[in-house]
Amino acid sequence: MSVSSSRKxxxxxxxxxxKLITLPLIWLTLMSTFILNLALAAAFTSAGxxxxxxxxxxxNIGLASMGYLQAGFIILGILATCSEYTGGQIRTTxxxxxxxxxxxxxxxxxxxxxxxPVAFIIAASGVLYTFIMIRDTAVVIEIDTIITTLIGATGxxxxxxxLSAAIGALLRRTxxxxxxxxxxxxxxxxxxRIFLPGINKYLNYFPDTAGNYMYMPRSPDDINVxxxxxxxxxxxxWTLMFITVAIVFYCKRDA
Amino acid sequence: MLTMNNLVKHRGNQEILSGIxxxxxxxxxxGFLGPNGAGKSSTLxxxxxxxxxxxxxxxINGKTFAELHNPLATVGAALDGFGAHRMRTGRAHLRWIARxxxxxxxxxxxxxxxxxxxxxxxxxxxxYSLGMGRRLGMAAALLGDxxxxxxxxxxxxxDPEGIRWIRTFLRxxxxxxxxxxxxxxLMGELAETVDDVVIIKHGTIVADGTLEEVIGNHSTxxxxxxxxxxxxxxxxx
Numbered sequence: 166m167s168v169s170s171s172r173k174x175x176x177x178x179x180x181x182x183x184k185l186i187t188l189p190l191i192w193l194t195l196m197s198t199f200i201l202n203l204a205l206a207a208a209f210t211s212a213g214x215x216x217x218x219x220x221x222x223x224x225n226i227g228l229a230s231m232g233y234l235q236a237g238f239i240i241l242g243i244l245a246t247c248s249e250y251t252g253g254q255i256r257t258t259x260x261x262x263x264x265x266x267x268x269x270x271x272x273x274x275x276x277x278x279x280x281x282p283v284a285f286i287i288a289a290s291g292v293l294y295t296f297i298m299i300r301d302t303a304v305v306i307e308i309d310t311i312i313t314t315l316i317g318a319t320g321x322x323x324x325x326x327x328l329s330a331a332i333g334a335l336l337r338r339t340x341x342x343x344x345x346x347x348x349x350x351x352x353x354x355x356x357x358r359i360f361l362p363g364i365n366k367y368l369n370y371f372p373d374t375a376g377n378y379m380y381m382p383r384s385p386d387d388i389n390v391x392x393x394x395x396x397x398x399x400x401x402x403w404t405l406m407f408i409t410v411a412i413v414f415y416c417k418r419d420a
Numbered sequence: 421m422l423t424m425n426n427l428v429k430h431r432g433n434q435e436i437l438s439g440i441x442x443x444x445x446x447x448x449x450x451g452f453l454g455p456n457g458a459g460k461s462s463t464l465x466x467x468x469x470x471x472x473x474x475x476x477x478x479x480i481n482g483k484t485f486a487e488l489h490n491p492l493a494t495v496g497a498a499l500d501g502f503g504a505h506r507m508r509t510g511r512a513h514l515r516w517i518a519r520x521x522x523x524x525x526x527x528x529x530x531x532x533x534x535x536x537x538x539x540x541x542x543x544x545x546x547x548y549s550l551g552m553g554r555r556l557g558m559a560a561a562l563l564g565d566x567x568x569x570x571x572x573x574x575x576x577x578x579d580p581e582g583i584r585w586i587r588t589f590l591r592x593x594x595x596x597x598x599x600x601x602x603x604x605x606l607m608g609e610l611a612e613t614v615d616d617v618v619i620i621k622h623g624t625i626v627a628d629g630t631l632e633e634v635i636g637n638h639s640t641x642x643x644x645x646x647x648x649x650x651x652x653x654x655x656x657x
Contacts, residue, residue, distance in 0.1 A: 172522070180520035187512035188505065252545060253501035256470060257513075257560060260497045261520045263469045263486040419471040 173353050174271065177262055181275035190244050191279075198237025204295075205230035206291035210298045222306050223299065227292030228380060232319060234287065235373075238280065238322045241347045242329025245276045247339040253420050265416045269334060273327055284322035289315050291344050317380035317393055320341075324404045328372060329368055331407035335414055375399035421445060422467065422568065422601055427476035429462055429623075434460050437623045439476070444601040444616070447565070449594045451614035451631075452603040455649055459623040461500065464572055468497050479487040480568060492521035496561030499572040502553035503560060506546030509535055510556050513545060514563065521564055534575040536585075550577030558586070568594060571602040575609050587613045607642035616640065621649045 209229040262268040378396030422444040429437040444450035465471040467478040470486030504513040514528040535555040617634040619627035638644040
Protein backbone atom coordinates (compact mmCIF):
# COMPACT_ATOMS: atom_id res chain seq x y z
CA MET A 166 0.00 0.00 0.00
CA SER A 167 1.40 3.37 -0.98
CA VAL A 168 1.90 6.20 1.53
CA SER A 169 -0.72 8.19 -0.33
CA SER A 170 -3.32 5.38 0.00
CA SER A 171 -2.65 4.87 3.70
CA ARG A 172 -2.93 8.62 4.29
CA LYS A 173 -6.21 8.66 2.40
CA UNK A 174 -7.53 5.78 4.54
CA UNK A 175 -6.53 7.62 7.72
CA UNK A 176 -8.31 10.76 6.47
CA UNK A 177 -11.48 8.79 5.75
CA UNK A 178 -11.22 7.03 9.12
CA UNK A 179 -10.86 10.42 10.84
CA UNK A 180 -13.89 11.77 8.95
CA UNK A 181 -16.02 8.75 9.90
CA UNK A 182 -14.93 9.12 13.53
CA UNK A 183 -15.83 12.84 13.38
CA LYS A 184 -19.27 11.99 12.01
CA LEU A 185 -19.99 9.63 14.90
CA ILE A 186 -18.57 11.92 17.59
CA THR A 187 -20.45 15.02 16.40
CA LEU A 188 -23.84 13.30 16.24
CA PRO A 189 -25.71 14.09 19.50
CA LEU A 190 -27.90 10.98 19.12
CA ILE A 191 -24.84 8.76 19.51
CA TRP A 192 -23.92 10.38 22.85
CA LEU A 193 -27.53 10.30 23.98
CA THR A 194 -27.71 6.57 23.25
CA LEU A 195 -24.44 5.83 25.05
CA MET A 196 -25.31 7.92 28.12
CA SER A 197 -28.79 6.37 28.34
CA THR A 198 -27.32 2.88 28.02
CA PHE A 199 -24.79 3.63 30.77
CA ILE A 200 -27.42 4.99 33.17
CA LEU A 201 -29.96 2.25 32.43
CA ASN A 202 -27.31 -0.41 32.90
CA LEU A 203 -26.39 1.00 36.31
CA ALA A 204 -30.08 1.11 37.27
CA LEU A 205 -30.50 -2.51 36.17
CA ALA A 206 -27.32 -3.54 37.98
CA ALA A 207 -28.69 -1.89 41.14
CA ALA A 208 -31.99 -3.75 40.74
CA PHE A 209 -30.31 -7.13 40.17
CA THR A 210 -27.90 -6.52 43.06
CA SER A 211 -30.75 -5.57 45.36
CA ALA A 212 -32.61 -8.75 44.36
CA GLY A 213 -29.41 -10.71 44.94
CA UNK A 214 -28.94 -9.21 48.41
CA UNK A 215 -32.47 -10.14 49.39
CA UNK A 216 -32.36 -13.63 47.98
CA UNK A 217 -29.59 -15.98 47.05
CA UNK A 218 -26.57 -13.74 46.85
CA UNK A 219 -24.48 -16.17 48.80
CA UNK A 220 -24.68 -18.73 46.05
CA UNK A 221 -24.18 -16.33 43.16
CA UNK A 222 -21.03 -14.75 41.86
CA UNK A 223 -20.44 -11.05 41.40
CA UNK A 224 -20.09 -11.71 37.65
CA ASN A 225 -23.47 -13.44 37.38
CA ILE A 226 -25.24 -10.54 39.05
CA GLY A 227 -23.11 -7.77 37.52
CA LEU A 228 -23.65 -9.05 33.98
CA ALA A 229 -27.32 -10.00 34.46
CA SER A 230 -28.29 -6.79 32.66
CA MET A 231 -26.37 -7.75 29.47
CA GLY A 232 -29.55 -9.01 27.81
CA TYR A 233 -31.11 -5.54 28.09
CA LEU A 234 -27.84 -3.65 27.71
CA GLN A 235 -27.35 -4.99 24.18
CA ALA A 236 -30.41 -2.98 23.05
CA GLY A 237 -28.38 0.22 23.49
CA PHE A 238 -25.59 -1.16 21.33
CA ILE A 239 -28.03 -2.36 18.66
CA ILE A 240 -29.42 1.21 18.52
CA LEU A 241 -25.86 2.60 18.38
CA GLY A 242 -25.00 0.43 15.36
CA ILE A 243 -28.21 1.29 13.53
CA LEU A 244 -27.75 5.04 14.15
CA ALA A 245 -24.19 4.92 12.83
CA THR A 246 -25.25 3.75 9.38
CA CYS A 247 -28.87 4.93 9.07
CA SER A 248 -27.94 8.51 10.05
CA GLU A 249 -26.30 8.76 6.60
CA TYR A 250 -29.77 8.74 5.08
CA THR A 251 -31.05 11.68 7.16
CA GLY A 252 -31.03 15.08 5.46
CA GLY A 253 -29.46 13.63 2.31
CA GLN A 254 -26.05 13.29 4.03
CA ILE A 255 -25.34 10.15 1.97
CA ARG A 256 -24.94 12.35 -1.13
CA THR A 257 -22.31 14.47 0.62
CA THR A 258 -20.58 11.35 1.90
CA UNK A 259 -20.38 9.73 -1.53
CA UNK A 260 -19.33 12.89 -3.37
CA UNK A 261 -16.57 13.34 -0.79
CA UNK A 262 -15.62 9.64 -0.49
CA UNK A 263 -16.82 7.89 -3.67
CA UNK A 264 -15.00 4.63 -2.85
CA UNK A 265 -18.00 2.93 -1.33
CA UNK A 266 -16.47 -0.32 -0.07
CA UNK A 267 -13.64 1.56 1.61
CA UNK A 268 -16.02 4.14 3.09
CA UNK A 269 -18.41 1.60 4.65
CA UNK A 270 -15.54 -0.58 5.94
CA UNK A 271 -13.92 2.48 7.52
CA UNK A 272 -17.22 3.47 9.09
CA UNK A 273 -17.41 0.04 10.77
CA UNK A 274 -13.82 0.43 11.95
CA UNK A 275 -14.53 3.89 13.43
CA UNK A 276 -17.65 2.49 15.09
CA UNK A 277 -15.62 -0.35 16.62
CA UNK A 278 -13.09 2.20 17.87
CA UNK A 279 -15.82 4.01 19.80
CA UNK A 280 -17.72 0.90 20.89
CA UNK A 281 -14.84 -1.11 22.40
CA PRO A 282 -13.91 1.31 25.24
CA VAL A 283 -17.53 2.31 25.89
CA ALA A 284 -18.74 -1.32 26.00
CA PHE A 285 -15.92 -2.22 28.42
CA ILE A 286 -16.70 0.74 30.69
CA ILE A 287 -20.44 0.04 30.72
CA ALA A 288 -20.06 -3.72 31.31
CA ALA A 289 -17.40 -3.11 33.98
CA SER A 290 -19.51 -0.47 35.74
CA GLY A 291 -22.26 -3.03 36.39
CA VAL A 292 -19.78 -5.57 37.75
CA LEU A 293 -18.00 -2.91 39.83
CA TYR A 294 -21.28 -1.73 41.33
CA THR A 295 -22.20 -5.29 42.24
CA PHE A 296 -18.73 -5.89 43.69
CA ILE A 297 -18.98 -2.82 45.91
CA MET A 298 -22.47 -3.70 47.12
CA ILE A 299 -22.14 -7.44 47.81
CA ARG A 300 -18.42 -8.15 48.15
CA ASP A 301 -18.96 -9.51 51.67
CA THR A 302 -21.68 -12.01 50.77
CA ALA A 303 -21.10 -13.12 47.18
CA VAL A 304 -18.85 -15.88 45.91
CA VAL A 305 -15.34 -14.49 45.44
CA ILE A 306 -13.93 -14.60 41.91
CA GLU A 307 -10.36 -14.14 40.77
CA ILE A 308 -9.50 -10.89 39.04
CA ASP A 309 -8.26 -12.79 35.94
CA THR A 310 -11.69 -14.37 35.48
CA ILE A 311 -13.39 -11.00 35.88
CA ILE A 312 -11.14 -9.40 33.26
CA THR A 313 -11.54 -12.30 30.81
CA THR A 314 -15.31 -12.22 31.22
CA LEU A 315 -15.42 -8.43 30.74
CA ILE A 316 -13.31 -8.74 27.59
CA GLY A 317 -15.77 -11.37 26.34
CA ALA A 318 -18.73 -9.08 27.14
CA THR A 319 -17.00 -6.17 25.39
CA GLY A 320 -16.36 -8.35 22.34
CA UNK A 321 -19.98 -9.50 22.25
CA UNK A 322 -21.35 -5.94 22.51
CA UNK A 323 -18.90 -4.71 19.85
CA UNK A 324 -19.80 -7.49 17.41
CA UNK A 325 -23.52 -6.89 18.06
CA UNK A 326 -23.01 -3.17 17.32
CA UNK A 327 -21.15 -3.89 14.07
CA LEU A 328 -23.74 -6.46 12.97
CA SER A 329 -26.49 -3.90 13.69
CA ALA A 330 -24.60 -1.28 11.67
CA ALA A 331 -24.42 -3.70 8.72
CA ILE A 332 -28.19 -4.40 8.95
CA GLY A 333 -28.74 -0.62 9.16
CA ALA A 334 -26.67 -0.13 5.99
CA LEU A 335 -28.74 -2.80 4.23
CA LEU A 336 -32.15 -1.42 5.28
CA ARG A 337 -31.08 2.27 5.19
CA ARG A 338 -33.98 3.35 7.44
CA THR A 339 -33.83 3.50 11.23
CA UNK A 340 -37.32 2.25 12.12
CA UNK A 341 -37.32 -0.93 9.97
CA UNK A 342 -33.80 -1.73 11.19
CA UNK A 343 -34.86 -1.29 14.83
CA UNK A 344 -37.96 -3.46 14.30
CA UNK A 345 -35.96 -6.25 12.65
CA UNK A 346 -33.09 -6.31 15.15
CA UNK A 347 -34.92 -5.63 18.42
CA UNK A 348 -37.69 -7.97 17.22
CA UNK A 349 -35.16 -10.75 16.63
CA UNK A 350 -33.10 -10.27 19.81
CA UNK A 351 -35.99 -9.65 22.22
CA UNK A 352 -38.96 -11.52 20.75
CA UNK A 353 -38.15 -14.07 18.03
CA UNK A 354 -35.03 -15.60 19.55
CA UNK A 355 -36.39 -15.98 23.14
CA UNK A 356 -39.69 -17.36 21.83
CA UNK A 357 -37.90 -19.88 19.60
CA ARG A 358 -35.97 -21.10 22.64
CA ILE A 359 -39.21 -21.60 24.59
CA PHE A 360 -41.52 -22.98 21.92
CA LEU A 361 -39.05 -24.89 19.77
CA PRO A 362 -36.90 -26.75 22.28
CA GLY A 363 -36.00 -29.28 19.60
CA ILE A 364 -33.91 -26.73 17.73
CA ASN A 365 -32.11 -25.31 20.78
CA LYS A 366 -28.95 -27.10 19.69
CA TYR A 367 -28.97 -25.17 16.41
CA LEU A 368 -29.88 -21.87 18.07
CA ASN A 369 -26.41 -21.97 19.63
CA TYR A 370 -25.08 -21.08 16.20
CA PHE A 371 -27.20 -17.93 15.88
CA PRO A 372 -25.39 -14.64 16.51
CA ASP A 373 -27.08 -13.74 19.81
CA THR A 374 -26.84 -17.17 21.46
CA ALA A 375 -23.32 -17.89 20.18
CA GLY A 376 -22.27 -14.44 21.36
CA ASN A 377 -23.56 -15.16 24.87
CA TYR A 378 -20.92 -17.86 25.24
CA MET A 379 -18.26 -15.16 24.85
CA TYR A 380 -18.89 -14.03 28.44
CA MET A 381 -21.44 -16.28 30.12
CA PRO A 382 -20.10 -18.70 32.72
CA ARG A 383 -20.79 -22.24 31.50
CA SER A 384 -23.09 -24.55 33.37
CA PRO A 385 -21.54 -28.03 33.74
CA ASP A 386 -24.88 -29.83 33.12
CA ASP A 387 -25.56 -28.15 29.80
CA ILE A 388 -24.55 -30.44 26.97
CA ASN A 389 -25.23 -27.98 24.13
CA VAL A 390 -22.58 -25.49 25.09
CA UNK A 391 -19.93 -23.73 23.08
CA UNK A 392 -16.57 -22.64 24.39
CA UNK A 393 -15.92 -18.85 24.57
CA UNK A 394 -13.60 -19.23 21.55
CA UNK A 395 -16.26 -21.07 19.54
CA UNK A 396 -18.82 -18.43 20.52
CA UNK A 397 -16.41 -15.67 19.45
CA UNK A 398 -15.65 -17.39 16.14
CA UNK A 399 -19.31 -17.92 15.25
CA UNK A 400 -20.25 -14.35 16.24
CA UNK A 401 -17.39 -12.94 14.19
CA UNK A 402 -18.45 -15.01 11.19
CA TRP A 403 -22.03 -13.70 11.38
CA THR A 404 -20.80 -10.12 11.75
CA LEU A 405 -18.31 -10.39 8.89
CA MET A 406 -20.94 -12.05 6.70
CA PHE A 407 -23.47 -9.24 7.27
CA ILE A 408 -20.80 -6.54 6.77
CA THR A 409 -19.75 -8.19 3.49
CA VAL A 410 -23.36 -8.42 2.25
CA ALA A 411 -23.95 -4.78 3.28
CA ILE A 412 -20.83 -3.65 1.38
CA VAL A 413 -21.80 -5.60 -1.74
CA PHE A 414 -25.30 -4.05 -1.77
CA TYR A 415 -23.88 -0.60 -0.94
CA CYS A 416 -21.53 -0.80 -3.92
CA LYS A 417 -24.15 -2.12 -6.34
CA ARG A 418 -27.22 -0.01 -5.71
CA ASP A 419 -28.08 3.64 -6.31
CA ALA A 420 -27.49 5.93 -3.33
CA MET B 421 -14.75 19.27 -19.05
CA LEU B 422 -17.88 17.27 -18.25
CA THR B 423 -18.93 14.77 -20.91
CA MET B 424 -22.22 12.88 -20.98
CA ASN B 425 -22.06 10.18 -23.60
CA ASN B 426 -25.28 8.41 -24.60
CA LEU B 427 -26.51 7.98 -21.00
CA VAL B 428 -29.38 5.55 -20.56
CA LYS B 429 -31.03 4.87 -17.21
CA HIS B 430 -33.82 2.39 -16.52
CA ARG B 431 -35.72 2.38 -13.25
CA GLY B 432 -38.04 -0.60 -13.07
CA ASN B 433 -39.74 -0.82 -16.47
CA GLN B 434 -39.37 2.89 -17.09
CA GLU B 435 -36.63 4.48 -19.17
CA ILE B 436 -35.89 7.78 -17.43
CA LEU B 437 -32.87 8.75 -19.55
CA SER B 438 -32.79 7.86 -23.24
CA GLY B 439 -29.33 8.49 -24.65
CA ILE B 440 -28.31 11.79 -23.02
CA UNK B 441 -25.23 13.35 -24.61
CA UNK B 442 -23.84 16.84 -23.98
CA UNK B 443 -20.74 18.64 -22.72
CA UNK B 444 -20.07 21.35 -20.15
CA UNK B 445 -16.89 23.20 -21.09
CA UNK B 446 -14.28 25.03 -19.01
CA UNK B 447 -14.64 28.80 -18.80
CA UNK B 448 -18.40 28.61 -19.36
CA UNK B 449 -21.55 28.34 -17.25
CA UNK B 450 -23.78 25.62 -18.66
CA GLY B 451 -27.45 25.69 -17.70
CA PHE B 452 -29.27 22.36 -17.59
CA LEU B 453 -32.98 22.97 -17.99
CA GLY B 454 -36.03 20.81 -18.00
CA PRO B 455 -39.48 20.37 -16.47
CA ASN B 456 -39.84 18.42 -13.21
CA GLY B 457 -39.19 14.73 -13.79
CA ALA B 458 -37.40 15.33 -17.11
CA GLY B 459 -34.20 13.65 -15.87
CA LYS B 460 -32.00 16.57 -14.73
CA SER B 461 -31.29 15.27 -11.24
CA SER B 462 -30.87 11.69 -12.51
CA THR B 463 -28.23 12.89 -14.98
CA LEU B 464 -26.37 14.86 -12.28
CA UNK B 465 -26.57 11.91 -9.86
CA UNK B 466 -25.00 9.60 -12.46
CA UNK B 467 -22.31 12.19 -13.19
CA UNK B 468 -21.51 12.33 -9.45
CA UNK B 469 -21.38 8.54 -9.12
CA UNK B 470 -24.46 8.41 -6.86
CA UNK B 471 -26.51 6.38 -9.35
CA UNK B 472 -25.39 3.86 -11.90
CA UNK B 473 -26.19 4.33 -15.60
CA UNK B 474 -27.80 1.39 -17.41
CA UNK B 475 -25.48 2.23 -20.32
CA UNK B 476 -23.36 5.11 -21.55
CA UNK B 477 -20.88 7.16 -19.56
CA UNK B 478 -20.64 10.40 -17.61
CA UNK B 479 -17.05 11.60 -17.36
CA ILE B 480 -15.20 14.35 -15.53
CA ASN B 481 -12.00 15.27 -17.37
CA GLY B 482 -12.18 11.82 -19.00
CA LYS B 483 -12.69 9.90 -15.75
CA THR B 484 -15.69 8.58 -13.87
CA PHE B 485 -16.31 10.24 -10.50
CA ALA B 486 -15.03 7.22 -8.55
CA GLU B 487 -11.78 7.30 -10.55
CA LEU B 488 -10.93 10.83 -9.40
CA HIS B 489 -7.92 10.88 -7.09
CA ASN B 490 -9.13 13.82 -5.01
CA PRO B 491 -12.85 14.33 -5.77
CA LEU B 492 -13.38 17.34 -3.48
CA ALA B 493 -10.54 19.28 -5.10
CA THR B 494 -11.80 18.39 -8.58
CA VAL B 495 -15.59 18.71 -8.35
CA GLY B 496 -17.77 20.70 -5.97
CA ALA B 497 -21.34 19.47 -5.93
CA ALA B 498 -24.49 20.75 -4.29
CA LEU B 499 -27.64 18.74 -4.96
CA ASP B 500 -31.17 19.34 -3.70
CA GLY B 501 -31.68 19.39 0.08
CA PHE B 502 -29.08 20.32 2.66
CA GLY B 503 -26.90 17.20 2.29
CA ALA B 504 -26.30 17.27 6.04
CA HIS B 505 -27.69 15.52 9.11
CA ARG B 506 -30.21 17.78 10.85
CA MET B 507 -28.73 17.28 14.32
CA ARG B 508 -25.15 18.17 13.44
CA THR B 509 -23.99 21.81 13.40
CA GLY B 510 -23.04 23.44 10.12
CA ARG B 511 -19.42 23.75 11.25
CA ALA B 512 -19.21 20.09 12.34
CA HIS B 513 -20.67 19.03 8.98
CA LEU B 514 -18.04 20.97 7.03
CA ARG B 515 -15.25 19.78 9.32
CA TRP B 516 -15.82 16.08 8.66
CA ILE B 517 -15.87 16.77 4.92
CA ALA B 518 -12.64 18.76 5.22
CA ARG B 519 -11.04 15.98 7.27
CA UNK B 520 -11.96 13.37 4.65
CA UNK B 521 -10.19 15.44 1.99
CA UNK B 522 -7.18 16.32 4.16
CA UNK B 523 -8.14 20.01 4.37
CA UNK B 524 -7.60 22.20 7.41
CA UNK B 525 -10.25 23.64 9.72
CA UNK B 526 -9.15 27.11 8.66
CA UNK B 527 -10.45 26.30 5.16
CA UNK B 528 -13.82 25.52 6.78
CA UNK B 529 -13.84 29.00 8.34
CA UNK B 530 -12.94 30.51 4.93
CA UNK B 531 -15.87 28.89 3.12
CA UNK B 532 -18.25 29.73 5.98
CA UNK B 533 -17.22 33.36 5.46
CA UNK B 534 -17.57 33.14 1.67
CA UNK B 535 -21.19 31.91 1.91
CA UNK B 536 -22.04 34.17 4.87
CA UNK B 537 -22.73 31.43 7.42
CA UNK B 538 -20.05 32.21 10.03
CA UNK B 539 -22.56 33.45 12.60
CA UNK B 540 -24.83 30.44 12.13
CA UNK B 541 -22.05 27.84 11.99
CA UNK B 542 -22.74 26.48 15.48
CA UNK B 543 -26.48 26.15 14.92
CA UNK B 544 -27.84 22.70 14.20
CA UNK B 545 -28.61 22.20 10.50
CA UNK B 546 -32.23 21.33 11.38
CA UNK B 547 -32.71 24.94 12.48
CA TYR B 548 -31.44 26.40 9.19
CA SER B 549 -33.81 28.09 6.75
CA LEU B 550 -33.96 26.77 3.17
CA GLY B 551 -31.64 29.56 2.04
CA MET B 552 -29.13 28.81 4.81
CA GLY B 553 -29.22 25.14 3.85
CA ARG B 554 -28.40 26.05 0.24
CA ARG B 555 -25.51 28.19 1.46
CA LEU B 556 -24.23 25.27 3.54
CA GLY B 557 -24.40 23.07 0.43
CA MET B 558 -22.43 25.71 -1.49
CA ALA B 559 -19.86 25.90 1.33
CA ALA B 560 -19.36 22.13 1.12
CA ALA B 561 -19.01 22.36 -2.67
CA LEU B 562 -16.36 25.08 -2.37
CA LEU B 563 -14.27 23.43 0.38
CA GLY B 564 -11.73 21.86 -1.96
CA ASP B 565 -11.62 24.97 -4.22
CA UNK B 566 -12.56 22.77 -7.20
CA UNK B 567 -12.21 23.65 -10.89
CA UNK B 568 -15.66 22.19 -11.60
CA UNK B 569 -18.97 23.05 -9.92
CA UNK B 570 -22.12 20.98 -10.35
CA UNK B 571 -25.14 22.61 -8.75
CA UNK B 572 -28.74 21.42 -8.69
CA UNK B 573 -31.17 24.36 -8.38
CA UNK B 574 -28.58 26.57 -6.64
CA UNK B 575 -30.82 29.65 -6.30
CA UNK B 576 -33.79 27.71 -4.90
CA UNK B 577 -34.66 29.20 -1.49
CA UNK B 578 -32.16 32.07 -1.69
CA ASP B 579 -33.26 35.64 -1.03
CA PRO B 580 -32.68 38.29 -3.78
CA GLU B 581 -29.31 39.19 -2.27
CA GLY B 582 -28.31 35.52 -2.23
CA ILE B 583 -29.40 35.08 -5.84
CA ARG B 584 -27.34 38.08 -6.91
CA TRP B 585 -24.36 36.78 -4.94
CA ILE B 586 -24.51 33.34 -6.54
CA ARG B 587 -24.97 34.77 -10.03
CA THR B 588 -21.89 36.99 -9.66
CA PHE B 589 -19.95 34.20 -7.98
CA LEU B 590 -20.65 31.65 -10.75
CA ARG B 591 -19.80 34.16 -13.49
CA UNK B 592 -16.48 34.90 -11.79
CA UNK B 593 -15.72 31.19 -11.45
CA UNK B 594 -16.35 30.63 -15.15
CA UNK B 595 -14.35 33.71 -16.18
CA UNK B 596 -11.33 32.32 -14.36
CA UNK B 597 -11.50 29.17 -16.49
CA UNK B 598 -13.63 26.91 -14.26
CA UNK B 599 -16.46 24.69 -15.44
CA UNK B 600 -19.92 25.34 -14.01
CA UNK B 601 -22.93 23.10 -14.67
CA UNK B 602 -26.16 24.13 -13.00
CA UNK B 603 -29.73 23.01 -13.24
CA UNK B 604 -32.57 25.42 -12.63
CA UNK B 605 -36.20 26.00 -13.39
CA LEU B 606 -35.92 29.79 -12.96
CA MET B 607 -35.50 30.95 -16.57
CA GLY B 608 -34.97 34.62 -15.74
CA GLU B 609 -32.12 33.82 -13.37
CA LEU B 610 -30.60 31.34 -15.76
CA ALA B 611 -30.68 33.67 -18.77
CA GLU B 612 -28.57 36.18 -16.85
CA THR B 613 -26.02 33.62 -15.68
CA VAL B 614 -25.39 30.97 -18.34
CA ASP B 615 -23.32 30.87 -21.52
CA ASP B 616 -24.58 27.51 -22.80
CA VAL B 617 -27.95 25.85 -22.41
CA VAL B 618 -28.98 22.18 -22.51
CA ILE B 619 -32.70 21.42 -22.37
CA ILE B 620 -33.99 17.97 -21.42
CA LYS B 621 -37.52 16.65 -21.82
CA HIS B 622 -38.75 13.14 -20.94
CA GLY B 623 -35.16 11.93 -20.63
CA THR B 624 -34.10 13.22 -24.05
CA ILE B 625 -32.06 16.30 -24.96
CA VAL B 626 -34.20 18.67 -27.03
CA ALA B 627 -31.79 21.63 -27.24
CA ASP B 628 -28.05 22.04 -26.80
CA GLY B 629 -26.09 25.14 -27.73
CA THR B 630 -25.06 28.63 -26.68
CA LEU B 631 -27.69 30.81 -25.03
CA GLU B 632 -28.19 32.74 -28.28
CA GLU B 633 -28.53 29.54 -30.37
CA VAL B 634 -31.11 28.04 -28.03
CA ILE B 635 -33.15 31.25 -27.79
CA GLY B 636 -33.06 31.46 -31.61
CA ASN B 637 -36.08 33.32 -32.96
CA HIS B 638 -37.82 33.46 -29.59
CA SER B 639 -37.71 36.69 -27.60
CA THR B 640 -36.61 35.10 -24.31
CA UNK B 641 -35.12 31.88 -22.97
CA UNK B 642 -38.39 31.20 -21.17
CA UNK B 643 -40.35 31.32 -24.44
CA UNK B 644 -37.79 29.09 -26.14
CA UNK B 645 -37.97 26.65 -23.21
CA UNK B 646 -41.76 26.34 -23.36
CA UNK B 647 -41.71 26.02 -27.13
CA UNK B 648 -39.16 23.20 -26.89
CA UNK B 649 -40.72 21.35 -23.95
CA UNK B 650 -44.41 21.58 -24.84
CA UNK B 651 -45.97 18.27 -25.91
CA UNK B 652 -45.90 19.14 -29.62
CA UNK B 653 -42.37 20.54 -29.68
CA UNK B 654 -40.06 19.67 -32.56
CA UNK B 655 -36.59 18.14 -32.88
CA UNK B 656 -33.22 19.08 -31.35
CA UNK B 657 -32.06 22.67 -31.94
